[in-house]
Amino acid sequence: MTPLLEVRGLARHYRVRRPGGLWGRTAVLKAVDGVSFAIGRGRTLGLVGESGCGKSTAARLALGLLPATSGDVLFDGQPLSTRQDAAWRASRRKLQLVFQDTLGALDRRLPIGLQIMEPLDIHGIGTRAERLEKTKDLFTAVGLLPHMFDRYPHELSGGQRQRVVLARALVAQPALIACDEPISALDVSIQAQVINLLHDLREQFGVAYLFISHDLRVVRQVSDEVAVMYLGRIVEQGTPDRLFRQPEHPYTRALVSAIPVATPNRARQRIILKGDPPSPVDVPAGCAFHPRCALAGPRCRVETPALRSMPGGHRVACHLAGETAAAA
Ligand code: SF4
Numbered sequence: 001m002t003p004l005l006e007v008r009g010l011a012r013h014y015r016v017r018r019p020g021g022l023w024g025r026t027a028v029l030k031a032v033d034g035v036s037f038a039i040g041r042g043r044t045l046g047l048v049g050e051s052g053c054g055k056s057t058a059a060r061l062a063l064g065l066l067p068a069t070s071g072d073v074l075f076d077g078q079p080l081s082t083r084q085d086a087a088w089r090a091s092r093r094k095l096q097l098v099f100q101d102t103l104g105a106l107d108r109r110l111p112i113g114l115q116i117m118e119p120l121d122i123h124g125i126g127t128r129a130e131r132l133e134k135t136k137d138l139f140t141a142v143g144l145l146p147h148m149f150d151r152y153p154h155e156l157s158g159g160q161r162q163r164v165v166l167a168r169a170l171v172a173q174p175a176l177i178a179c180d181e182p183i184s185a186l187d188v189s190i191q192a193q194v195i196n197l198l199h200d201l202r203e204q205f206g207v208a209y210l211f212i213s214h215d216l217r218v219v220r221q222v223s224d225e226v227a228v229m230y231l232g233r234i235v236e237q238g239t240p241d242r243l244f245r246q247p248e249h250p251y252t253r254a255l256v257s258a259i260p261v262a263t264p265n266r267a268r269q270r271i272i273l274k275g276d277p278p279s280p281v282d283v284p285a286g287c288a289f290h291p292r293c294a295l296a297g298p299r300c301r302v303e304t305p306a307l308r309s310m311p312g313g314h315r316v317a318c319h320l321a322g323e324t325a326a327a328a
Contacts, residue, residue: 002077003038004175004208005095007062010035010071012054016281027281031057033232034071036307039176042202044209046223046240048216048255050277054232055212059178062210063095064088076175093123096169100181102161106153112164113139113149119172138167141204142197159190163197170205178210183218195222216259220244228252231280231288234307238314248316250293287319295320 012032018025032054039045047055060066062073064080073080075095081087099105106115117135120126126134139146142163153161162182169177179198183191195218201207213219219226220240227237228251236249247253254271274292278284287305290296299319307317316322 001040003074004041004043004076005062005210006038006074007058008036008072008074010058010061010073011069012057012061012066013069018281029281030232030283031280032061032068033283035061035229035232035234036071037227037234037237039208039210041175042206042208043224044202044211044222046219046226047210047212047229048214048219048226049229051214052277052280053229054280055229056180058229059097059180059210059212063097063178064091065097089123093119093172094175096172096174096177098165098169098177098179098182100184102158102165102185103153105165106161106168108153111150111152112144112156115153116164116167116171119168123172125172135167135171138171141201142167142170143193157190158186159193162186162190162194166194166197166201170201170207173205174207176208176210178212180212181214182211184213184215191218198222216244216255228255231277231283233288233317234315235289235317236315237307238312242312242314248310248314248321249289249318250295251289287317 010032011030011034014029014031015026016029018027035058037045047058049055057066061068064073064082067082075091080091106112113135116138117131120131120134125131136146139149144160144163144167153164156164183194186194198209199222202209211219211222223240225237226240226243227234228249229235230251236243236247236252243252244256247256254273257269257271278288278291284291286302287293287296287300290300293300303319305317305319307315308321309315310321
């Protein structure tokens, strides 16, 4: 079956001034470097990794909001246009993006009801009365109260604004929403409400999600599949159950070891990584993770590991894949 969204070998490189460089010396910053994944209809792919690993850039590339340096994006089996033509505008309706900063995403001078209805106006969907009715229906679907229709963004709580942003993304019936850290700025109790809302909306509207977060507990809860990114590449990908129960890549194992457990007497051993992630301008040769990896050997310093398929559809980019889990 054709995936709803498929990205193949996607890369985005920037030429930048080298920090401290003289005479205009430049370098190539590899924000995303050869990422491939697929998302089926009504499915959720979780994308995790440290800040600056390329998650958000990968999402913008996948949605056609940024032109790629190389690679392909297929939406419903067709190449996704990045030129702002009619095909691009049609894909904008089907592919939506939700940000963490809800105040920044909304117009402070416009009532929220009109902001939710705006995509219908832009795409010329239905009559004015039909658009209004659809917007009011969505108000109920995302748990907003009818009397809030004329409120302004600053009059709402963070959780209510996140509901407005989701309603605005949903109103034109998208096939996929990329949620970029959608709950990071919310209180824990509100986070749970928004997670439940995302789940309910998926059931109700059949929308697929590309869910970006650094919170692995949340990603495990919402995802059908999880991809772990490090320095612009996917280093491990699989079902949440397999990836969190038996992580293979040493980086994934370190991330998983940092997840708090509910029963302190069964606490897992925390793996502390050496140093900070290297700059994407100076990606180490061989395996990019080798300066921080306790298992690095001579081969790791010279040869970049490919993302290899393991039994059960699991994929790992490590020369020791298949041995690390056993060693752990
Ligand atoms: Fe560590 Fe080598 Fe595997 Fe990279 S390839 S994660 S350095 S063991």
